[in-house]
Amino acid sequence: MVTSRQENINPTRSPALGLRLLALIFLSIVLMYVDNRDNHLNSVRKAIGVAVYPLRVAVDAPVRFWSWLSDSTTSRNELELELGRLRVERLLTKARLQRFNALEAENARLRALLDARSRVRDAVRVAEIMSVDANPFSHSLVINVGSRDGVFDGQALVDADGVVGQVIKTGLLTSQAMLISDTDHALPVEVNRNGLRTIAVGTGQIGSLKLPFVVNSADIRAGDLLVTSGLGGVFPAGYPVAVVASVTRIPHEPYANVSATPAAALGQVREVMLIWSAGAQGNPAENSPAAGHVE
Amino acid sequence: MIQHNAMPRRTVIVTLIVGLLLTIMPLPESLDPFRPDWLALLVIFWAMQLPRTWSIGTAWIIGLILDVSQGTLLGQHSLAFCVIVFITVRFHLLMRVFPLPQLTATVFGLLAVYQFLLFWTNGVAGTHAASTVYWGPVITGALIWPLLVMILSGVRYQDRSGN
Known part of the structure; x- marks a missing residue:
């Protein structure tokens, strides 16, 4: 206190500090308002995002290095075992695919008979998940592709077993995606067995979703597979989402308590597939080696 | 006392980068x-140590960078940072003479204000999160504060003797 009085100008006590605070608070509120409303600030976000990119790479590098190290020091024996396992798996998958091709042809014929629009194959691209923690307020992950690779906001992410989430913030080099388990995430699904349509909402727990709008009398039971219905316009139809874990019907309540377990390994995925469905915006990176098509 | 003219700019930047790395580390x-x-925590520490050179504008920009790296609303962390830096700069002389337990309690309060601002902006924007998301960092932050002060004071002392 004594030292502050000895000085002529003390910026820490001047009214200018309070004024500057007010100005900055005002600026923050304007920024938040605009950012919440529209996408006008995407370019600002992208510009700063490029500056953050080296840090993300730096954080990701040790994990990547560790997995590279463990890959390159695996014994020959283990590699052979792994190779054998993969060969068997490939054989099984191919065998299943043969049947699937026939079914697809049959499906196209039936659709033609019904005059329905035939389904177009979706373009996909594999993206790696960076070991970077993002937003503490939501279930999200960071992937190593951005608008440079044709990624767009709202793009669907799947892994080998099912839907993982969707892109919410597209950067130039990296993007942030929201998992389906986030409390703010809702996904239009249908029961694969009978086509019952409903909505799967995240619970904030990585291993469970809830279906809040299933009426008590609906035909749904534990073990039912839920697939995307394609109604929201974000996710292409037909990708597995979750398996119904439990159905509790409470008399006098309009809706049943239904919880489901996500099909994708949300907590453990290292690689995801981005989907460009037909008619969606964006431009699939066809020329990249990782690009392909979902059969 | 602390020299105000010699701003250990490099030290501050290095600690901030380390802080950001720790924030996005899985x-x-x-x-x-x-x-x-x-x-x-770093923003509070440097505001206390360098109240003259450490402006709330800098804190605001750091908040903006954090907003981008976390994918939160632009301006959310900026707002919270400039408010806690303002409080710290206003009371830095008092906080410097506080014994460590009292200082830690003050930091606890500042962190609570910080989290409340995030909670409030999240609420207005319609983002929901569990309450541990807000309370956990306040408690661990206050617990880690004495350690951080010890480390950073060491860094600063070395920095000054190096000048």
């Missing part, structure tokens, strides 16, 4: 809600 799912707000 943690196990169970520990994640208890990650301290490293940048908030």
Whole structure:
């Protein structure tokens, strides 16, 4: 206190500090308002995002290095075992695919008979998940592709077993995606067995979703597979989402308590597939080696 | 006393980068809600140590960078940072003479204000999160504060003797 009085100008006590605070608070509120409303600030976000990119790479590098190290020091024996396992798996998958091709042809014929629009194959691209923690307020992950690779906001992410989430913030080099388990995430699904349509909402727990709008009398039971219905316009139809874990019907309540377990390994995925469905915006990176098509 | 003319700019930048790295470093799912707000702690520390050169504008920009790296609303962390820096700069002389337990309690309060501002802006914007997301970092942040002060004071002392 004594030292502050000895000085002529003390910026820490001047009214200018309070004024500057007010100005900055005002600026923050304007920024938040605009950012919440529209996408006008995407370019600002992208510009700063490029500056953050080296840090993300730096954080990701040790994990990547560790997995590279463990890959390159695996014994020959283990590699052979792994190779054998993969060969068997490939054989099984191919065998299943043969049947699937026939079914697809049959499906196209039936659709033609019904005059329905035939389904177009979706373009996909594999993206790696960076070991970077993002937003503490939501279930999200960071992937190593951005608008440079044709990624767009709202793009669907799947892994080998099912839907993982969707892109919410597209950067130039990296993007942030929201998992389906986030409390703010809702996904239009249908029961694969009978086509019952409903909505799967995240619970904030990585291993469970809830279906809040299933009426008590609906035909749904534990073990039912839920697939995307394609109604929201974000996710292409037909990708597995979750398996119904439990159905509790409470008399006098309009809706049943239904919880489901996500099909994708949300907590453990290292690689995801981005989907460009037909008619969606964006431009699939066809020329990249990782690009392909979902059969 | 602390020299105000010699701003250890390099030290500050290095600590902030380390803080940001710690903020985006992956943690196990169970520990994640208890990650301290490293940048908030650093911003408080440097505001206390360098109240003249450390402007709330700098804190605001750091907040903006954090907003981008976390994918939160632009301006959310900026707002919280410039408010806690303002409080710290106003009371820095008082805080410097506080014994460590009292200072830690003050930091606890500042972190609570910081988290409340985030909670409030999240509420207005319609983002929902569990309450541990807000309370965990306040508690771990206050617990880690004495350690941080010890480390950073060492860094600063070395920095000055180097000048």
